[in-house]
Amino acid sequence: xxxxxxxxxxxxxxxxxxxxxxxxxxxxxxxxxxxxxxxxxxxxxxxxxxxxxxxxxxxxxxxxxxxxxxxxxxxxxxxxxxxxxxxxxxxxxxxxxxxxxxxxxxxxxxxxxxxxxxxxx
Numbered sequence: 001x002x003x004x005x006x007x008x009x010x011x012x013x014x015x016x017x018x019x020x021x022x023x024x025x026x027x028x029x030x031x032x033x034x035x036x037x038x039x040x041x042x043x044x045x046x047x048x049x050x051x052x053x054x055x056x057x058x059x060x061x062x063x064x065x066x067x068x069x070x071x072x073x074x075x076x077x078x079x080x081x082x083x084x085x086x087x088x089x090x091x092x093x094x095x096x097x098x099x100x101x102x103x104x105x106x107x108x109x110x111x112x113x114x115x116x117x118x119x120x121x
Contacts, residue, residue, distance in 0.1 A: 003032045005056050007080070009073065010064030011048045013041025018088065019064035022112045029116055034058065052076055062086040062112045067093040078103055086112055 006026050012019045019035070023043045026033040034056060037048045058080040063070065070093055077085065078099070084106035087093060097107045115121040 003030070004059030004083075005032045005034055005053075006060040006062055007034045007036055007053065007056075007058045007082070008062055008064060009036055009077075010069075011035030011037035011043060012064075013037075013039055013043065013048060017064070018113065022062060022064070022088075022116070025113060025116050026121075029121070031121070053080065056080075058082045060084050060086060063088055063091040063093075066091060067096070070096055074099060078105075081105075084108060086110055086115070088112055 008019055008023045010019045011023055014020055020043050023033050023035045023046060027046060033046065034053050035043055035046055035048045036052065039048065040050060041048050059082060061077055061082045063086065074096060082105060085100050087107065087109045088111055092109055100107050
C-alpha cells in the first residue's frame with residue numbers, strides 16, 4: 001500500500017517557520033511529504049519543490065499561505081483531488097473552504113503540528 005502524500009503549500013527553508021517544522025515532523029512520522037514553495041532550499045534533507053505536483057496522488061494539502069496568496073492555487077488544489085485540506089492558523093479561508101466542500105474535499109481548521117503530535121493526523 002502506498003503511503004499517503006501530504007503537500008505542504010508554502011514550504012520554507014527557514015527553520016523558524018511552521019511550514020518547515022510541519023514538513024520535518026511529517027517526514028519524521030513516516031508520511032510522504034511534498035514540500036511546495038517559491039523559495040529554493042532544504043528542510044533538513046528534503047528539497048523544497050518549486051514545481052506543482054502533476055502525477056502524485058495527494059491525500060492532504062496543508063496550507064501555510066494566507067488567504068490572499070491562496071487564490072492563485074484554487075484550481076491547482078482542486079485538480080489534485082485531495083481527500084482533505086488543512087487550514088492552519090492564519091490560513092482560514094471561507095471561500096476556498098466552500099469551494100472545496102462543493103468538490104467533495106474534507107476541510108479542517110486545525111494545526112498540522114498539533115494533529116501530528118497528538119496522533120490525529
